[in-house]
Amino acid sequence: MRAIQITAFGGPEVLTEVELPDPVAGPGEVLIDVSRAGLNYADTHQAENSYLSSMTLPLVPGGEIAGVTADGKRVVALTSGGGGYAQKAVAPAATTFEVPDGVDDLTALSLVVQGATAWLLLRKSAHLAEGESVVVHAAAGGVGSIAVQLAKLWGAGRVIATASTEDKRKLALDLGADVAISSTEEDMTEALREANNGRRVDVVLDMTGGAVTDQSVAALAAFGRLVFYGMASRERPKPVQPVNLLVHSTAVIGMWLPHAFRLPGRVVHTAMDEMFQLVLDGKLRAVPGGEYGMSDVRQAHEDLRARRTSGKLLLDPNR
Known part of the structure; x- marks a missing residue:
């Protein structure tokens, strides 16, 4: 099968197309013929370890x-430790979700990581x-575009x-944001207060890191919460x-999606079921971000890193 393999950690240059044997599903796993794989910012961290x-x-x-x-079910799944950039992959049955009729691959892949993250x-x-105010940093991205709609x-x-370009800010407004501001504001604390009609903000969803995190914490209202779920700037905020x-x-709270599968009550399955229904009801939509073939995967990672x-970005393993 065709696959992308990494044999040394680094930037986009370490992504190499190869031929590999088909994977074999073990106990509690499902073998899937991959029609599309999701491309995420986290994959760029995975490539450089x-x-x-x-x-x-x-x-x-x-x-x-x-x-x-193998039995003909359309599914979307989270793999265990990689394996997605390939024509075939295995995934734990526990993180495999049947896709309802009327939900396409783009939408299913938008929900399984980014959507579930936004929900959580x-x-x-x-x-x-x-009634609370919500700040969504990187609002045109995979998580942000879903979070704006759910909020x-x-x-x-x-x-x-917040978003880096005028087009991205327009997209956020189209998705339902009340106001969109530049992510490069020199004083994000003041910019967020101004965007909230002079008041401090209640909730901030932040995957940027660095000064944006520091200044967002300073913008929180009484009992406000900042949830930190990534560090796209690769800059650490202050302790x-x-x-x-x-x-x-x-409060400052961290969130990493894999931890949700340790919770009782099949929380992620509840999130997926609810979001699938919102899609079918026409209340939630995925934002297509482009599709890449196997030979374009380095370009995909370069585009992700450059923001x-x-x-939602997709990889077609058969192209």
């Missing part, structure tokens, strides 16, 4: 796939209450989007001093 979980070589990257099982950020981590559907009083959280009774993308 700077992700939260360490990788081992050789590695076929990619954590999410859509395709068909708002419902489980931030515990969004009706509005769930009664947010004001959704404030949070617990005593400083007392000043406005604020030139918006919406």
